[in-house]
Amino acid sequence: MSTRIDTRFAELAKQGRPAFVTFLMAGDPDAATSLEIIKALPRSGADVIEIGMPFTDPMADGPSIQAAGLRALKAGMTLKKTLELVRGFRKDDNATPIVLMGYYNPIYIYGVDKFLADAKSAGVDGLIIVDLPPEEDDELCLPAMKAGLNFIRLATPTTDDKRLPAVLANTSGFVYYVSITGITGAAAADSSAVSEAVARIKRHTKLPVCVGFGIRTPETAKAIASHANGAVVGTALVDALKNSLDAEGRATDKTVDAVAELTAALAQGVKGAQQAAE
Amino acid sequence: MNVAKPNSYRSGPDERGHFGIFGGRFVAETLMPLILDLEKAYTEAKADPAFQAEMNGYLKTYVGRPSPLYLAERLTEHLGGARIYLKREELNHTGSHKVNNVLGQIMLARRMGKKRIIAETGAGQHGVATATLCARFGLECVVYMGAVDVERQQPNVIRMEMLGAKVMPVQSGTRTLKDAMNEALRDWVTNVHNTFYCIGTVAGPHPYPTLVRDFQSIIGNETKTQMQEIEGRLPDSLVACIGGGSNAMGLFHPFLDDPSVEIFGVEAAGHGLTQLHAASIAGGRPGVLHGNRTYLLMDADGQIQDAHSISAGLDYPGIGPEHSWLHEVGRVKYLSATDDEALAAFQLLSRLEGIIPALEPAHAIAKVMELAPKRPRDHLMVVNLSGRGDKDVPQVGDILRGKK
Numbered sequence: 001m002s003t004r005i006d007t008r009f010a011e012l013a014k015q016g017r018p019a020f021v022t023f024l025m026a027g028d029p030d031a032a033t034s035l036e037i038i039k040a041l042p043r044s045g046a047d048v049i050e051i052g053m054p055f056t057d058p059m060a061d062g063p064s065i066q067a068a069g070l071r072a073l074k075a076g077m078t079l080k081k082t083l084e085l086v087r088g089f090r091k092d093d094n095a096t097p098i099v100l101m102g103y104y105n106p107i108y109i110y111g112v113d114k115f116l117a118d119a120k121s122a123g124v125d126g127l128i129i130v131d132l133p134p135e136e137d138d139e140l141c142l143p144a145m146k147a148g149l150n151f152i153r154l155a156t157p158t159t160d161d162k163r164l165p166a167v168l169a170n171t172s173g174f175v176y177y178v179s180i181t182g183i184t185g186a187a188a189a190d191s192s193a194v195s196e197a198v199a200r201i202k203r204h205t206k207l208p209v210c211v212g213f214g215i216r217t218p219e220t221a222k223a224i225a226s227h228a229n230g231a232v233v234g235t236a237l238v239d240a241l242k243n244s245l246d247a248e249g250r251a252t253d254k255t256v257d258a259v260a261e262l263t264a265a266l267a268q269g270v271k272g273a274q275q276a277a278e
Numbered sequence: 279m280n281v282a283k284p285n286s287y288r289s290g291p292d293e294r295g296h297f298g299i300f301g302g303r304f305v306a307e308t309l310m311p312l313i314l315d316l317e318k319a320y321t322e323a324k325a326d327p328a329f330q331a332e333m334n335g336y337l338k339t340y341v342g343r344p345s346p347l348y349l350a351e352r353l354t355e356h357l358g359g360a361r362i363y364l365k366r367e368e369l370n371h372t373g374s375h376k377v378n379n380v381l382g383q384i385m386l387a388r389r390m391g392k393k394r395i396i397a398e399t400g401a402g403q404h405g406v407a408t409a410t411l412c413a414r415f416g417l418e419c420v421v422y423m424g425a426v427d428v429e430r431q432q433p434n435v436i437r438m439e440m441l442g443a444k445v446m447p448v449q450s451g452t453r454t455l456k457d458a459m460n461e462a463l464r465d466w467v468t469n470v471h472n473t474f475y476c477i478g479t480v481a482g483p484h485p486y487p488t489l490v491r492d493f494q495s496i497i498g499n500e501t502k503t504q505m506q507e508i509e510g511r512l513p514d515s516l517v518a519c520i521g522g523g524s525n526a527m528g529l530f531h532p533f534l535d536d537p538s539v540e541i542f543g544v545e546a547a548g549h550g551l552t553q554l555h556a557a558s559i560a561g562g563r564p565g566v567l568h569g570n571r572t573y574l575l576m577d578a579d580g581q582i583q584d585a586h587s588i589s590a591g592l593d594y595p596g597i598g599p600e601h602s603w604l605h606e607v608g609r610v611k612y613l614s615a616t617d618d619e620a621l622a623a624f625q626l627l628s629r630l631e632g633i634i635p636a637l638e639p640a641h642a643i644a645k646v647m648e649l650a651p652k653r654p655r656d657h658l659m660v661v662n663l664s665g666r667g668d669k670d671v672p673q674v675g676d677i678l679r680g681k682k
């Protein structure tokens with residue numbers, strides 16, 4: 001079974017360039033603006049779009065993404081509305097892969113089977129659920145694969161060679177390598193360490209490996225992307241969005257452009273990178 | 279609820295850390311190798327007589343165990359029913375039951391070669407116990423505490439600082455215990471190489487609920503022996519307050535397979551169950567937070583709701599997973615006490631027995647005030663007096679003076 005994610009990475013491999021993966025929070029700062037931002041991403045150079053599902057207690061996220069989730073929740077965002085956002089995006093774009101990223105509880109409460117059916121029909125391609133390690137695969141990973149959605153696993157610096165096979169076993173779409181031990185938006189990734197880690201993961205899988213956490217600038221994006229199949233940027237985009245808001249945290253006429261401009265600059269960086277040797 | 283009754287209530291969890299559907303290991307991949315290491319280290323330590331002997335030595339000479347089982351004669355007389363025994367955990371070094379678990383975890387951390395200890399704390403009792411043992415063993419100690427709790431539990435903040443710990447006020451979310459736990463997890467994920475996370479209650483990813491329970495079970499085991507010595511038999515009922523539920527689990531677990539013993543857990547009903555409260559079983563449903571599936575307070579979208587209790591130690595929107603299971607299988611009855619009921623119990627115990635309880639066990643005393651009068655005079659009721667009230671004196675003083 002091939003998903004939009006598989007198709008997109010196959011195209012990029014043919015072009016010999018890494019993917020630029022963006023992350024923004026669904027409903028930040030409000031549902032309508034959020035849809036406009038997400039629509040602007042592909043034309044600004046995003047190859048894959050990750051959309052955060054807001055949660056009150058995001059244990060792996062730094063202050064920027066925590067605040068983005070709280071802005072979205074305050075503006076009335078729910079998981080159901082996140083799926084509507086994807087549905088809205090899919091009206092004009094049937095090619096760009098959409099990956100939902102977040103924590104398990106809202107999905108568990110929504111109902112796993114109902115969520116997978118609704119996500120698939122809305123046009124979601126993959127899921128990254130931070131608090132579901134392979135030890136809990138029965139919960140969502142296996143049902144998601146059955147429903148035709150990619151379950152994208154995080155591999156981290158603490159995932160050693162002994163553990164990697166278990167982590168990769170039920171992973172599909174791509175592997176998300178977390179370049180640092182830490183929370184989102186914290187430290188900068190060291191590109192030589194990343195290069196080694198990606199090579200190590202690639203000894204265990206044929207899946208594309210994208211690298212995230214700690215990438216903020218076009219330069220870092222370029223450096224990291226040259227060692228991987230893609231670079232993920234989240235916090236820097238969320239910060240650009242936040243800096244465009246008014247004093248009450250509402251969208252202004254600059255908000256969509258602020259995100260689009262940084263996306264374009266980062267995309268330039270990523271696209272300047274040579275594809276990592278397969 | 280239709281849940282199969284097990285042959286034993288004491289055999290859990292299974293190898294994946296499940297008590298029925300509850301428990302589990304819902305953590306980020308970065309932490310997964312660490313909790314597997316911890317599980318391995320704990321299994322080895324448990325089987326090592328030297329580890330047990332060393333721990334027993336410190337429990338006796340440093341913590342001051344066994345803690346007395348005390349017949350509260352004037353409270354018994356006042357309530358006119360069951361004979362009420364207090365398990366005096368408040369007499370432990372550091373003033374609460376928390377030290378039993380912290381000692382065990384710090385010894386595990388030493389065994390694992392970890393030099394930096396982090397902890398979350400609500401009322402500050404777990405933070406104080408952690409700071410104390412880190413001082414004793416020369417370990418770096420960082421305690422995360424919600425900014426709201428820093429404010430209302432100043433005496434404990436000062437104690438932790440005097441003991442050399444760094445107290446980090448947490449400004450995110452509701453700025454209480456749940457956010458302190460989020461922030462501790464964020465620290466752990468960042469400092470995996472040298473840091474041991476000393477969790478204060480029977481919650482979090484497997485194996486924490488089990489190892490904290492095991493370290494706290496000394497409370498119930500002593501109670502069993504002591505009651506046998508005093509009355510020549512088992513108690514008829516047990517009562518303990520529950521935030522995450524470690525003092526309750528410690529008292530209850532050794533008695534779970536004694537069917538004649540009625541067991542009551544008391545959650546914090548805050549302003550009342552129809553308003554802001556912290557009673558996860560009474561007002562919540564199963565969800566996933568902080569590494570485990572358990573009863574949680576949340577909205578229809580699965581967003582975690584603010585808990586409220588006058589007691590910082592109970593102000594948490596969840597409960598340990600084994601409690602959720604014991605609720606579903608019906609072995610333990612979960613009741614709740616409001617802020618006002620706890621305040622009344624706080625004053626009653628102070629005046630009748632000369633014991634100022636912490637606000638947390640004051641919730642248990644509040645339910646004893648309801649349960650004891652309905653039971654015969656030969657009924658033996660044990661309540662876990664899990665902490666002393668020194669830390670609450672300024673807060674309760676303000677409330678009582680404000681009410682006058």
